[in-house]
Amino acid sequence: MIIIDNVAVATVDAADTYHPSGHVVVGDDGRIAAVGAGPAPEGPGRRVDGAGCLVTPGLVNTHHHLYQWATRGLALDETLFGWLTTLYPIWGRLDAEIVGAAAGAGLGVLALSGCTLSMDHHYVFPRDGGDVLEAEIEAARRIGLRFHPTRGSMDLSRKDGGLPPDNVVETTDEALAATERAIDRWHDPSPGAMLQIAVAPCSPFSVTTRLMTEAAALARRKGVRLHTHLAETDDEEDFCRKRFGCTPVEYAESVGWLGDDVWLAHGVHLDDPAIERLGATGTGVAHCPSSNARLGAGVARVRDLLDHAVPVGLGVDGAASQEVSHLGAELRQALYTARSRGGPTAMSARQALRLGTMGGARCLGRQDDLGSLEIGKLADLVVWRLDGLAHDGIDDRLAALVFGPPAPVELSLVGGRPVVERGELVHADAETLQREAAVAHRRILA
Numbered sequence: 375m376i377i378i379d380n381v382a383v384a385t386v387d388a389a390d391t392y393h394p395s396g397h398v399v400v401g402d403d404g405r406i407a408a409v410g411a412g413p414a415p416e417g418p419g420r421r422v423d424g425a426g427c428l429v430t431p432g433l434v435n436t437h438h439h440l441y442q443w444a445t446r447g448l449a450l451d452e453t454l455f456g457w458l459t460t461l462y463p464i465w466g467r468l469d470a471e472i473v474g475a476a477a478g479a480g481l482g483v484l485a486l487s488g489c490t491l492s493m494d495h496h497y498v499f500p501r502d503g504g505d506v507l508e509a510e511i512e513a514a515r516r517i518g519l520r521f522h523p524t525r526g527s528m529d530l531s532r533k534d535g536g537l538p539p540d541n542v543v544e545t546t547d548e549a550l551a552a553t554e555r556a557i558d559r560w561h562d563p564s565p566g567a568m569l570q571i572a573v574a575p576c577s578p579f580s581v582t583t584r585l586m587t588e589a590a591a592l593a594r595r596k597g598v599r600l601h602t603h604l605a606e607t608d609d610e611e612d613f614c615r616k617r618f619g620c621t622p623v624e625y626a627e628s629v630g631w632l633g634d635d636v637w638l639a640h641g642v643h644l645d646d647p648a649i650e651r652l653g654a655t656g657t658g659v660a661h662c663p664s665s666n667a668r669l670g671a672g673v674a675r676v677r678d679l680l681d682h683a684v685p686v687g688l689g690v691d692g693a694a695s696q697e698v699s700h701l702g703a704e705l706r707q708a709l710y711t712a713r714s715r716g717g718p719t720a721m722s723a724r725q726a727l728r729l730g731t732m733g734g735a736r737c738l739g740r741q742d743d744l745g746s747l748e749i750g751k752l753a754d755l756v757v758w759r760l761d762g763l764a765h766d767g768i769d770d771r772l773a774a775l776v777f778g779p780p781a782p783v784e785l786s787l788v789g790g791r792p793v794v795e796r797g798e799l800v801h802a803d804a805e806t807l808q809r810e811a812a813v814a815h816r817r818i819l820a
């Protein structure tokens with residue numbers, strides 16, 4: 375039992391209940407046993423004094439490419455297509471050791487930034503690279519995060535009119551078979567699952583129509599979710615109009631890729647009919663405002679997506695297109711992005727936190743067990759310290775978290791198990807992660 379007492383509580387329940395001073399009790403089953411205003415009930419267990427802190431649901435990262443930790447800081451002034459064509463040849467040298475080290479660093483930084491559940495979108499599988507998916511799953515176990523890696527894929531290379539070079543793609547049949555094997559080996563459908571797999575062909579300009587169609591059929595046969603990049607840039611829109619004669623969302627619909635079991639990365643370039651279709655079908659969007667800004671891709675219409683009941687989560691995206699990789703900081707970036715487009719009422723601090731928690735849980739299909747602090751839900755939560763020099767004086771703790779600088783994590787729990795304490799990883803050593811990532815970076819650039 376862990377009793378967090380004397381703490382501000384943002385539950386992110388349906389009523390957005392907020393307690394300026396309250397408590398959360400975590401049972402030995404790893405689920406929330408009590409949450410409310412005022413002091414916690416007396417009882418045995420570890421007591422955490424939450425004075426100066428805010429407890430929220432753990433942040434959910436809905437889009438990432440962990441391997442990119444090994445190739446940060448390159449192609450700094452490129453568009454998406456220029457950035458990709460610079461990096462594809464380097465990524466062709468990936469192997470399990472590099473991916474494991476990159477994932478360890480990326481997930482370590484995510485945990486320290488308030489993330490308790492991350493997906494990963496891995497789509498580069500060099501022939502002699504070993505088991506890269508296993509390597510990143512090991513890394514997530516090492517840090518202690520809940521993990522939803524996707525089995526990504528690319529089968530449309532330059533010789534067939536796609537963007538990636540020939541040596542980083544698989545054949546359609548190879549990709550489908552490997553995806554099915556990954557689901558059979560790793561996917562845990564149980565409510566408390568620490569590990570779930572989704573199916574994730576990469577993007578319209580790197581994947582054939584046959585792979586998109588058959589991947590959707592495979593995911594639905596297996597009961598797992600679907601993820602891909604969509605509507606990220608003007609270049610992608612031009613590609614879709616030339617190759618398919620329609621917009622990216624029309625293309626997605628034509629290959630069976632709209633539905634409440636699908637979430638799409640970015641959704642920046644969406645017209646009104648596209649937003650209406652996403653809302654009507656319950657298709658989710660992983661909003662990655664820092665990545666979109668770093669690549670100059672555009673400004674997503676998040677307010678319009680929310681007004682059409684589209685499930686929207688937050689993503690840091692790969693560390694090569696957004697070197698910060700701090701999910702807590704993405705709350706403020708999302709708020710700023712919405713307000714840059716729609717004025718000061720376009721998004722509140724509460725709404726930004728909802729995107730980062732319940733919105734993400736909905737994208738990943740975990741809303742029944744995660745995303746809010748409610749009795750019976752899994753105890754994935756973060757206690758943020760907000761009484762230091764940088765935050766003290768902002769009396770509304772939720773405003774301090776979202777409007778203030780990235781806040782240190784006093785304690786984070788995944789299924790009731792501590793993952794971060796007093797700003798340090800509990801299960802892994804940050805210096806070791808850094809050393810291993812540095813070796814991986816040197817090896818891939820050698």
Ligand SMILES: [Zn+2]
Binds near residue numbers: 437439639691692
């Ligand atoms: Zn991405």
